[in-house]
Amino acid sequence: MTYRAPVEDFKFVFHYLANMPGLLDLSAFAGVETDLINAVLEENAKFTAEVVAPTNRISDRQPPVCQNGKVEMPSQIHEAFKHFVDGGWQGLRHPEQWGGQGLPKLLATATTENLYAANVAFSLCPMLTDGVIEALLLTGSEEQKRTYIEPLVSGKWTGTMNLTESQSGSDLSLVTTRAVAQADGTYRLFGQKIYITFGEHDLAKNIVHLVLARTADAPPGVKGLSLFIVPKYLVNPDGSLGARNDVWCASIEHKLGIHGSPTAVLLFGDQKGEVGAGAVGTLVGQENRGLEYMFIMMNAARFAVGVQGIGVSEAAMQKAFAYARDRIQSRAIEGSAGPVAIIHHPDVQRMLMTMRALTQGARAIACFAAAADDLSIEHPDPEVRRANQALYDYLVPVVKGFSTECSLEVTSLGVQVHGGMGFIEETGAAQFYRDARILTIYEGTTAIQANDLIGRKTLRDAGATAQHLIQCMRQTLQELQQHASNPHSGEQSEWGLIVENLTLAITQYESVVAYVLDQTKDDIRAVYAGSVPYLMMTGYVLGGWLMARAALACANAQTENTDTVVSAAFMKNKRATAVFYAGVILPRAQALALAIHQGVTLTHAVERSSLMD
Template sequence: MTYKAPLKDMLFVMNELAGLSTVNTLPGCEDATADTVEAVLEENAKFCANVVAPLNHSSDKEPSFWHDGQVSTSKGFKDAFKGFAEAGWQGVQHPTDFGGQGLPKLVATPCIEMLNASSISFALVALLSDGAIEALLTAGSDEQKATYLEPLVSGKWTGTMNLTEPQAGSDLAAVRTRAVPQGDGTYKVFGTKIFITYGEHDLTENIVHLVLARTPDAPAGVKGISLFIVPKFLVNADGSLGARNDAHCVSIEHKLGIKASPTAVLQFGDNGGAIGTLVGEENRGLEYMFIMMNAARFGVGLQGIGLAERSYQQAVAFAKDRVQSRDLAGSAGPVSIIHHPDVRRMLMSMRSQVEAARALAYVGAGISDVAHHHEDAAVRASNLAVYEYLVPIIKGWSTEMSQDVTRDGVQVHGGMGFIEETGAAQHYRDAKILTIYEGTTAIQANDLVGRKTVRDGGAVAKSIISQVRETEALLAAQGGADFKAIHRALLDGSVALEAVVEYVAANMKTDIKGVFSGSVLYLKLAGIVLGGWVMARAALVAQAKIDGGDGDALFYKAKIATARFFADHILTQASGLRTAIVEGSAGVLALTEDQF
């Protein structure tokens, strides 16, 4: 149940696929030299493996708990968070102006993966702080930035996102929490928020709640939602802590997984009103929240990848250790189960999907860096469009993938996998939240269909597919059975994806329910095809390394074999998905409610 960060794989993806050498020529990204990046990743890997990873299983057995409005986090979390903050890990990707390291997203990305592979429950507090920092950087006043950013970036305080209410889950139009202006620039906030991750804890002296609420004369629906800072303790002008604010944790949830992460019900204003300050302008809260949510969605995708990697590592270790039955090809006695073809199939399925999702996410991070740092506004804009197309896929597909992978992770263990002490089952439980929070897979798919495909008539999607075509040409030019299989599968996949993009763009107006019947399948198809694309690129790079006499042929041969597996076993799902999307809405929509 140890975790060893796959640094070599991560660096391969960063250098060979995600363009680190381009990213670190961007203005403001020059510090991210290959050497520095490797050193940062190595330090991060040590911290994660030595300090955080050992807490994952023990904190599941003894979760955070609530008592008298307080939450005590699992044993070891407080010290680990102190170490995390002191080493500056909260600030990796945040501006140096506020004490961060100012490194590109491409460098922060593997750090986030590692932390989540070590413990999703622990990593969540950092993920939420990242989101709060992002929102304040975007929309906070100078005073708010001066007050809150440095403590958040340093890990002295943490941040939360308060969106959900009992009647307002996926539908934020239904938010009822009220914010009443007091005439002195502050507001009094009243309402109940649920599912607030780390809404209460004992890791830091203060918690900065970002809260969606309505002012008294706000319009109905999503256009009347504003964003407020409501700190647990008010902050004095000198930055010291003032009075306890009227924001209290009344309970935490009993959950399937991520048990060490306290999920709070927060009550605002039961004792006179919680003091808050407006972020940005009134009624623009959802817009700000979406900025932070896009960052968080990408981060949740990384949670899926990290968790799947951890599950894979544990399964490999078990498969090498557990001796059972003879080798099918003949053996003197029983062999370790990694010799059995179906165990190997499961391991390759896990491995190839983790590698594909990682490569796609890191490629996305590199694109995001170009989108934010490039000198040319047109280049920034085109890269931003591609990044924004990828975000729902990275979030939705990587997290759905993590449920497939952790399921196989249990299965590889046989009966031992079902025993909680083994630890494989925890990953299966933890994974289930990832397709739900920060927007369910269906919400990601709505975004992919509506804002990311239909709005531009599929232009961005097709521009990405044209890049896939370029890779296909390179594959066709390579010899050998592996590249032939990869080429054929990628071609079938990209044809299917293109057909679906056209179907979606063409039919939205006339058959909106039909199109949305296939939205999640479209997201899955896009994940598979784009994942297959980056795997194919990895295989091409690997072949070039081998041809160039690179010493590490075993590593590169494994890249080709893994891409081949992905092509034969995962990419081949594409044409079935195409049919389900394009032809399958009749079956989805035929029944009346009463027929269920």
């Protein structure tokens, strides 16, 4: 069984939860019709299933190695990458001005998820290229844009992001890489960066490194960081490649997962280049504003990593469903003539439904966020743009943190559904488990996302965005209540369950937001002790809200008997998943809320002990 893109779920979520029709009405997307969106979805499904997915095991089993500073990728990966470039997939959501297709980010959320699902290690290269493009579009000089963006958008060159040093991970104030200004306006960089994804490889002719470094007179801390473009090969004025720059791959890490992604240690200024001592770089924007610029790239990458979590979850889930339908073992719980496929056993169903509910819940949040991103850029009304920017900013750490934490659970359940076979590497379930494990770490750990969610996204606007979401949820609750009380709506207990648990979850979410706002003045440690629980709770509640909206949309479509974008069978399944989400997943919000509210007692208890000495 091979991976197949969840095209029907994307069509459903686009239409009913992320208002794709409204988006396509914007003048920015003039000429883009639903038919085109669907055609891209189908073409992307074909590409990811037929070209990329078959390389997933190869990426795992033939990890690239570094020899004499060079990293050779397997031939099958070269071939897949060539198809990726030829298909124009890198340019999907980038401006037509630079050779892209200018399609909605909402659509790109789907196409990238499918790529991540098919081979997450491979997909990291395009993901980082996307980030470099976004950063240069917003902060690069005209010359920098002219030089770099078109080859990046076409996929001819690839990009990387250079932040981490061995003493400087989550805390970028400790970065020591130096940038020395030259008479010609360029800089020479000296230092060592670690964990550089696709920092060296032979898929593309050139690699464009974005590097955080410190100029000679820079202030200490994060306010002294500047951002530089350091290409592997210098670029001549006519766009052709020049001298080999002084940036070198020293080694490739031996990792738990994503073996197919070369994670490089890069040495800048090791004096082996054709340019003399020091890697030649050009400053992006102004000095000492590097972190701010890097955050543009990082925000794009954070959202993308969240979508990776969803993609890997989807792939693991599909594999588990297929195995559970195939594997015959034990009689049915109610009795049966002989052994049955394990998909009929209640606990296997619980595991599969948990995988499905979490994956679809996280996908709904990500698409809802992507639509806000599109609106924040393309809507004609500045007030709508501003509101959607705030919404998207609030949702990015949730998409990143929640989707990736869920992917750990989903891929673990994927192993469990396979029983003993799941532990055998050849089965492939274990690869998803290993690959997913980086997702809650890179581009900012879940704790870093949670700090962002509390500090910059909840406290800074005094909870206004969170309150806006709560109002949206209460609106849905009213519709649900009307629906649940309608004698024709059927399955009363299911609607009752959704209404009851969503009501509770919203109330608790509101109380937790209030706790965060109030308690910060008195005991900031107590608040941050609940930071990840707050992030996870936000994810569970938003997912529950969107799944409830999905159930409503299915019911309304049935009642109105109109043409629907998906099949009747899909909608029946979506409703069952929404009920399962409400009954099994949403109650987790309650446990988290209880813990968050105990922040003061808990931190005091730990402080009085000697555990942290």
